[in-house]
Amino acid sequence: MSAGADLVEIFFEKVDNSAILAEQDIITSINPSFAKGVGIRVFFNGKDGFVSTNDLSEIGLKYALEQALGMLGLEKCSGDRSTFLGLNELKDYGKIKSSYFEQTPQLKETINKILEATNLLKEKGRKIEVRRGSYSRNIQEVIVASSDGTFGRDLRLYQSIGLNALAIDKEYRSSIGRRYGTTSNPVQILEWDIDSSVDEIVESSNKMLYAKYVEAGQMPAVLANKFGGVIFHEACGHLLETTQIERGTSPFKDKLNEKIANEAVTAIDEGMTENAFGSISMDDEGMPTQETVLIKNGYLKKFLSDRAGEIRTGNKRTGSGRRQSYAFPAASRMRNTYIDKGEYKPKELIESIDKGIYCKSMGGGSVGATGQFNFSVEEAYLIENGQLKTPVKGATLIGEAKDILPRISMCADDLDLAAGYCGSVSGNIHVTVGQPHIKVDSITVGGL
Amino acid sequence: MDNKLLSVSQCVLDPEEIKENLNRLSKSQDITKWDIGATSSNDISVQVYKGEQKQLKASQRNSITLRVWNKNNMIGITSTTDISENGLKKALESAYSATKYANKQETPDFSPLSKAALNNVDQPIMNSWGIKKLFNKLKNAESELLNKHKSIVDVPYNGFSEVNYERLYINSDGAQRHLNNTQASLYLYAKAQEDNRKPRSSGSFKIAYGSDDINIQECIDEAASKTIAHLDYRPIKTGKYLVCFKPEAFLDLLESFSNIFNARSVIDGVSLSNKDSLENYISSPLLTLYDNGLDKTNIGGLTFDGEGTPTQKLCIIQSGILKNFIHSESTAKAFGVLPTGHAGLGAKVSVSPDWLIVSKAKGEHSSKESLNHKNTKEEYILIENLNALHAGVKATQGSFSLPFDGWHVKDGVSSSIESATVAGDIKSLLNKIINIEEKQISTHVGVSPHIWVDELSVTGEK
Numbered sequence: 001m002s003a004g005a006d007l008v009e010i011f012f013e014k015v016d017n018s019a020i021l022a023e024q025d026i027i028t029s030i031n032p033s034f035a036k037g038v039g040i041r042v043f044f045n046g047k048d049g050f051v052s053t054n055d056l057s058e059i060g061l062k063y064a065l066e067q068a069l070g071m072l073g074l075e076k077c078s079g080d081r082s083t084f085l086g087l088n089e090l091k092d093y094g095k096i097k098s099s100y101f102e103q104t105p106q107l108k109e110t111i112n113k114i115l116e117a118t119n120l121l122k123e124k125g126r127k128i129e130v131r132r133g134s135y136s137r138n139i140q141e142v143i144v145a146s147s148d149g150t151f152g153r154d155l156r157l158y159q160s161i162g163l164n165a166l167a168i169d170k171e172y173r174s175s176i177g178r179r180y181g182t183t184s185n186p187v188q189i190l191e192w193d194i195d196s197s198v199d200e201i202v203e204s205s206n207k208m209l210y211a212k213y214v215e216a217g218q219m220p221a222v223l224a225n226k227f228g229g230v231i232f233h234e235a236c237g238h239l240l241e242t243t244q245i246e247r248g249t250s251p252f253k254d255k256l257n258e259k260i261a262n263e264a265v266t267a268i269d270e271g272m273t274e275n276a277f278g279s280i281s282m283d284d285e286g287m288p289t290q291e292t293v294l295i296k297n298g299y300l301k302k303f304l305s306d307r308a309g310e311i312r313t314g315n316k317r318t319g320s321g322r323r324q325s326y327a328f329p330a331a332s333r334m335r336n337t338y339i340d341k342g343e344y345k346p347k348e349l350i351e352s353i354d355k356g357i358y359c360k361s362m363g364g365g366s367v368g369a370t371g372q373f374n375f376s377v378e379e380a381y382l383i384e385n386g387q388l389k390t391p392v393k394g395a396t397l398i399g400e401a402k403d404i405l406p407r408i409s410m411c412a413d414d415l416d417l418a419a420g421y422c423g424s425v426s427g428n429i430h431v432t433v434g435q436p437h438i439k440v441d442s443i444t445v446g447g448l
Numbered sequence: 449m450d451n452k453l454l455s456v457s458q459c460v461l462d463p464e465e466i467k468e469n470l471n472r473l474s475k476s477q478d479i480t481k482w483d484i485g486a487t488s489s490n491d492i493s494v495q496v497y498k499g500e501q502k503q504l505k506a507s508q509r510n511s512i513t514l515r516v517w518n519k520n521n522m523i524g525i526t527s528t529t530d531i532s533e534n535g536l537k538k539a540l541e542s543a544y545s546a547t548k549y550a551n552k553q554e555t556p557d558f559s560p561l562s563k564a565a566l567n568n569v570d571q572p573i574m575n576s577w578g579i580k581k582l583f584n585k586l587k588n589a590e591s592e593l594l595n596k597h598k599s600i601v602d603v604p605y606n607g608f609s610e611v612n613y614e615r616l617y618i619n620s621d622g623a624q625r626h627l628n629n630t631q632a633s634l635y636l637y638a639k640a641q642e643d644n645r646k647p648r649s650s651g652s653f654k655i656a657y658g659s660d661d662i663n664i665q666e667c668i669d670e671a672a673s674k675t676i677a678h679l680d681y682r683p684i685k686t687g688k689y690l691v692c693f694k695p696e697a698f699l700d701l702l703e704s705f706s707n708i709f710n711a712r713s714v715i716d717g718v719s720l721s722n723k724d725s726l727e728n729y730i731s732s733p734l735l736t737l738y739d740n741g742l743d744k745t746n747i748g749g750l751t752f753d754g755e756g757t758p759t760q761k762l763c764i765i766q767s768g769i770l771k772n773f774i775h776s777e778s779t780a781k782a783f784g785v786l787p788t789g790h791a792g793l794g795a796k797v798s799v800s801p802d803w804l805i806v807s808k809a810k811g812e813h814s815s816k817e818s819l820n821h822k823n824t825k826e827e828y829i830l831i832e833n834l835n836a837l838h839a840g841v842k843a844t845q846g847s848f849s850l851p852f853d854g855w856h857v858k859d860g861v862s863s864s865i866e867s868a869t870v871a872g873d874i875k876s877l878l879n880k881i882i883n884i885e886e887k888q889i890s891t892h893v894g895v896s897p898h899i900w901v902d903e904l905s906v907t908g909e910k
Binding site for chain 2 (some may be wrong): 021026027028029030031032033034035036037041045047048049051052053054055060063064066068070071072108111130166167170173174175213216217218246247249257269327329359363364365366368371372374375376394395396397400444445446448
């Protein structure tokens, strides 16, 4: 601070990870990993310089700090121009979580659960030829200290279980996967309902194995709950991050308090749902998490903002500064993001469509520089005369957020969340997407 | 300010020290067989926004992956960022404790080629410009790009970076590899918008061994011309079209389905091929495909893979016939061949292509040889870039449905397509290749000519 910086932030991270892969009936990979590092960020006149390093020696850290200052034309000096008043008392969100490591099951117990799942897939899925189960456990300790006094520590436990199956019959193939992720639940793997997961995958595999390619075109769609929420995440959520507002790449950048969606749509981003994959006690800039209502009855109410976003766009921080690791500067990112529940029953949405598509399970998606999004559909069915009909494959939903949001005309009452990973400017982070069943009046479906 | 402080730092890996440490530490833990892969990188990067620095970054990163074998030849692994003696000690202990859960059915070993001579490549170590110069050059490039056309309103995605990286592989049998490389890259993606029209975006990416070799002007000109060309866009009717893939688009698609020629995928049952696919037609006879990480167009190609096997040129498809799979040590052992230099490093070793080189098969003639993207009068779709491959490719099923940037060409006149996707089945696509142009074009993902495919499904907004 004596060099004249407006703010200096230090992010220390230590991780202890473990990943297990089971294929067919055996464990084919166990990969423990450890990492330590520091990210130093300096703000000056609305600009910032960021340096990350594995070198945690005093010399290494001093060098990194000098680099970050030097990027902004600042130099260490003997005179004290500092306004630094010292750090606040440590807010230790990690203290009550210190027993996580001991509470997670032993490796052998975890291995047995994963193998139990791949074995059950063999038992129940007659056409399933390739079975994979995976488990990852990430324990991340972070300390954030900033010259505005911020001083926080957190201990985060992320666990993720994946189960995938490839069914094959002659030239027919179907690939179905499910992922279950939690935060702060050491015994997740022991609570995992393997039977239910396997039954769901087997049923989907059987239905999709002989599915025909979907016919391309514009049509109404019903998107299922849970991971169906990826449409909102990709189509709209990213465009409400101040990272996009700064760049001018969001069509919503000057739409605060304007109607951008159908009145059926209320959308929320929060970090508070117990055990949800995107939940955090504090963000990666040391700010306590919160609930942020993004859209209320169709009206845009707030953007997701981090420290840089507040400085550059004037939008107050929302506890959304997140990063994959010390190697990335924090950016405004989503946490648990979902469209809130409505008043309809799921079947009412389907019954309202003469000819369309029901997207039961989504794959991944992305949003382009001009707001165009797309995401693949893993499991879909045609809707004819208000009834679910034949399964179809190869569908991709394409559109632009500002065109699609007004077309979400019905929301059901079955809101549910699903874990996922989100890759963006500050790396891959744990998130939750979610929604109830929703109806989109018209969307482009890519297919054959 | 000292420019050295704001430039890319030099190497930090000391192979001799790491080897000595591991020899000593492994002996003290009674471990007789081990190998290690390590990388270290120092990089700097700048981004600008309307003439101002947006973000300046520097990073120094180390990473090692250590494998050990126990007395029963079972393998265990650990990764860490800590290359100090203490870090190595902890990694050895952790890797050894993982050996008790190893896969007894497939144990990787040292590559039989881990001590074979490496191919020589000319990869100059270039001087770093430093952050200040990168920033000034990028700022000027942004300004020039904004001034290229009144509709270019922004350059939202841009960056200029330099990196110095090292890689090493050492094993307890005496193999020792070490390489040091430099690289610089520049990207400029512009956004253009006209009244009552949708914004359009396109850009250019350049890579070289050092900033001195980056053609900044060409990057600006390409970003401008591509972006402007897409301003006058139109919707397209859904239907089946003759499609011409630009080199980058075809290479992206091919790489997404590289399980076709990946031995790891074949063994795991997730490939579209099987062991019996070798020496059989998998595409039109017009197609020949090599993988060559050492090709001179591959800036930053590595001379050895994760297991220390030398990188090499490998024929994958010859005149439509699948000739070879790419291998690691363990997949090669299963197939009774030598590893091909395509391995990562792990308890279960991943396999991936290096640098795909597509060409028209020698001696093969197409009945549609007149098709050429420069002068064809037939109606077709020219695909420039495929987007969202991670979402739209179902590699194990063979299907894809991908948004793209491109043109609808009719009577020699090109119109930018507003928004569309192309969908199909990769096996079917490879067999529907009806012409491959002669001229190979180097891209930042490989080398390929323009590829013509008949009857592909395109979904538009009409």
